[in-house]
Amino acid sequence: MLITFLQRTLWLxxxxxxQMMVFNHIHFLGYATPLPYVYLLLLFPxxxxxxxxxxxxxxxxxxxxIVSLTPxxxxxxxxxxxxxxxxxxxLMAPKxxxxxxxxxMRTMGFWPYARYALIITAVFAVTYFAxxxxxxxxxxxxGIALASSWAITYALCMLCEAVRSK
Amino acid sequence: xxALLEFIAKFYxxxxxxxxxxxxxxxxxxxxxxxxSVWLTTANTVVGTLDSWEREAIRFVHLGxxxxxxxxxxxxxxxxxxxxxxxxxxxxxxxxxxxxxxxxRMEGVDMLQARxxxxxxxxxxxxxxxxxxxxxxxxxxxxxxxxxxxxxxxxMVSEHYSIVMPLLNSHFSMSCCLRDSGYFGQLKWDGKDxxxxxxxxxxxxxRFKIGDIVETSGFSSIFPKGLFVGRxxxxxxxxxxLSYRLRIHxxxxxxxxxxxCVVRQAFQPELRQLEEQADSAMAAQ
Numbered sequence: 001m002l003i004t005f006l007q008r009t010l011w012l013x014x015x016x017x018x019q020m021m022v023f024n025h026i027h028f029l030g031y032a033t034p035l036p037y038v039y040l041l042l043l044f045p046x047x048x049x050x051x052x053x054x055x056x057x058x059x060x061x062x063x064x065x066i067v068s069l070t071p072x073x074x075x076x077x078x079x080x081x082x083x084x085x086x087x088x089x090x091l092m093a094p095k096x097x098x099x100x101x102x103x104x105m106r107t108m109g110f111w112p113y114a115r116y117a118l119i120i121t122a123v124f125a126v127t128y129f130a131x132x133x134x135x136x137x138x139x140x141x142x143g144i145a146l147a148s149s150w151a152i153t154y155a156l157c158m159l160c161e162a163v164r165s166k
Numbered sequence: 167x168x169a170l171l172e173f174i175a176k177f178y179x180x181x182x183x184x185x186x187x188x189x190x191x192x193x194x195x196x197x198x199x200x201x202x203s204v205w206l207t208t209a210n211t212v213v214g215t216l217d218s219w220e221r222e223a224i225r226f227v228h229l230g231x232x233x234x235x236x237x238x239x240x241x242x243x244x245x246x247x248x249x250x251x252x253x254x255x256x257x258x259x260x261x262x263x264x265x266x267x268x269x270x271r272m273e274g275v276d277m278l279q280a281r282x283x284x285x286x287x288x289x290x291x292x293x294x295x296x297x298x299x300x301x302x303x304x305x306x307x308x309x310x311x312x313x314x315x316x317x318x319x320x321x322m323v324s325e326h327y328s329i330v331m332p333l334l335n336s337h338f339s340m341s342c343c344l345r346d347s348g349y350f351g352q353l354k355w356d357g358k359d360x361x362x363x364x365x366x367x368x369x370x371x372x373r374f375k376i377g378d379i380v381e382t383s384g385f386s387s388i389f390p391k392g393l394f395v396g397r398x399x400x401x402x403x404x405x406x407x408l409s410y411r412l413r414i415h416x417x418x419x420x421x422x423x424x425x426x427c428v429v430r431q432a433f434q435p436e437l438r439q440l441e442e443q444a445d446s447a448m449a450a451q
Contacts, residue, residue, distance in 0.1 A: 050179035072193025
């Protein structure tokens with residue numbers, strides 16, 4: 001339990017630090033900003049307490065907000081994504097998965113994991129950019145920023161997972 | 167209570183979700199200028215709309231009271247209108263040309279107010295009794311007028327009452343003329359319709375039309391010139407065919423006659439005495 005907590009804390013610190021030092025400085029073509037700290041949510045095993053997942057997501061998002069000067073936006077997006085993570089994983093986990101299966105390409109298979117990560121990152125990105133834009137008058141710009149950021153974020157999460165699974 | 171606790175335990179994650187989202191949203195609005203301004207604007211709009219709805223609702227609730235007040239006010243205004251209309255009528259009653267001329271003609275003439283005691287319109291020789299007599303200065307052969315025209319001539323006088331020979335009497339005859347052309351003739355009643363009289367002896371060369379006004383000619387000391395009598399309603403030939411006979415729609419409605427005035431001209435006795443002397447002198451020659 002404690003080890004799990006420490007592991008998550010390490011992941012959290014690492015992701016926040018990466019966001020602060022690296023990804024916050026990337027604005028690909030002026031639109032795309034990678035937000036890979038959502039990867040923290042992909043780590044929670046099957047049967048996790050939803051409230052606990054949301055609390056981790058909120059804290060992680062809030063820390064990233066503090067270092068990114070976007071107070072509340074990341075926290076709201078992470079909470080939203082964390083809210084759907086446990087039931088989504090339940091839905092996409094293999095039938096013969098163990099009770100506390102840790103989601104990964106190895107345990108779930110590539111495509112189920114890819115879909116799982118795709119949905120979580122999509123929910124996160126949509127919430128994040130909706131809160132950032134806060135209006136729907138510039139749908140085109142918002143759509144480009146959302147799609148590009150989501151794509152990069154998703155790619156980074158998959159890359160991270162691929163490296164971790166080896 | 168237990169059911170409530172079970173409910174909360176079952177949906178605890180929903181409460182956590184809402185609480186965290188609310189906290190995040192508050193942070194967004196509190197520390198992000200753009201989102202804060204949008205929120206403020208939207209909140210103002212929403213609050214304004216809600217305030218407007220509240221005002222409308224309160225107004226609707228108070229409509230009954232407003233309606234009562236309006237009804238009361240309307241009643242008061244209607245009373246004012248009725249009072250003012252009556253006042254206006256009394257001040258501008260003779261606003262038509264005939265009635266205005268009528269009142270102008272009566273200026274300088276001593277008028278004695280009287281009430282009709284008895285009246286009839288169905289007989290050939292109708293008579294009217296009024297409640298003023300010799301004690302009030304009434305004498306035979308004084309004219310009697312109503313608000314809208316000539317009524318008749320005082321026929322007999324007692325101490326406190328007088329008998330008036332109205333237009334609706336076969337013995338009545340007086341000189342009248344057409345206001346526009348000035349042609350005159352003798353006004354009589356044919357004993358048929360109490361609303362119509364006959365104006366005889368209008369020359370054949372006279373020019374007039376239906377609706378022309380007939381008024382007193384002033385050729386006697388009884389009535390001053392220009393008092394409204396009626397309007398031409400039909401044109402016929404006289405029995406001998408040498409003149410016109412005009413059917414006159416009388417201005418006075420004798421069926422509803424109530425208030426009249428006795429006309430007392432200042433020089434009437436002197437004029438009558440002079441006429442009598444002239445008649446006597448002519449008879450002596």
